[in-house]
Amino acid sequence: MGKQLLSVLAIGFAQGLFALDAADGSTEGPSVVVHLLVQALLQSPDYGKYSGSPPGLMLYYLWNTVTAIVLLNVLISLFSSAYSDVIEDAEAQYLAFFASKTVGMIRAPDTFVYPAPFNLIEIFLVAPFEFFPKFRLSMKTYAKLNRYVMVTIFLIPLSLIAFYEATFDRHRHTWMNNWLRGDDEGAADYPETRDPDVNGFESTGMKISRVPFEDLIKVFPNTQQSSEATIIKEIQDVKEQLARLLKKLDG
Incomplete structure (x- = not known):
């Protein structure tokens, strides 16, 4: 929109300046007027050209003022459109940047992960069948070998951990067992849960709410x-x- 407006203004001011130049009977080429308008557009106006013609000088001043306003509005519109584009794509750009950084900071994906110190077993017993051409296995056979090795390595320690947590460390997980078993299912229907007493030596017999539970829930949505x-x-x-x-x- 700003470009079209600037083009229309340039044509109009060029006609006006050319008409003022031809009013004295001697005319210069149209290229002179175009050159003056372009100089003013590039912030290098030549005011001495129309120093002897007040109407021409006023028209030239007006051209400089109008072009400055139009160019300023074009700049503002460009900034606003660029800002809206950045805001619109901000989430996608952030996710792409985060994904690239994440991929760049991790090592190559490994399907069969051996945590330390079991990675030493992988180096000496499994890795030779992947890197050395003489011992290299097919993908299917290599995957089967890894599964057998991982089952053999992790079966005993994981079984011991599960046995310890289930036998000797049960008090730390009672809340989880109760939650999984659902021991508190239907507890909200008990009268002592709906109208509980206040615990404490100085508050014996007191109630949390003087209004019964049935009356309270009537006003609930x-x-x-x-x-x-x-x-x-x-x-x-x-x-x-x-x-x-x-x-x-x-x-």
Whole structure:
């Protein structure tokens, strides 16, 4: 839009300056006017050319002012469009940059990972069948070899860890066992859970809430219904109340 506006303004000012130049009976080439306009556009105006013609000088001043305003608006629009493009693609660019950094910082993907110190076994018993041409195995055979070696290596330590956690370290995982077994299932229906007593020596017999649990939940929103269903139910309740009121008035 700014380019089209600048082109139209350039044509109009060129015609005006050329007409003022031809008013005295002697005209110069159109290239002179174009040269003056381009100089003003590049912030190097030649005001001495129209020093003897006040209308021409005023028109030349106006051309410099208008072009500065148009170019400033073009610059602002370019900045805003560039900023919107950056904001729009910011998430994708960040994810791409993060992925490239992550891939660059990790080593080549290894399907069969041997944590230390078991990687020593991999170096001496498994790696020769991958790197040396004489002992190189096919991909299927190499994968099967790794599985056998990993099962043999990790079976005993993992079994010992599982046995220790299940036998000697059970008190640290009681909350997990209770959660998995679901021992507290239905606890919210117990009366002592709904209306619990306050624990403590000085607060014996006190209640957390003086209002019973049944009365409290009556004012709670029904989470099993959508907002539309709740609104419809409230409208129906209002209709029923209005019907009862009209019935009493008629009686």
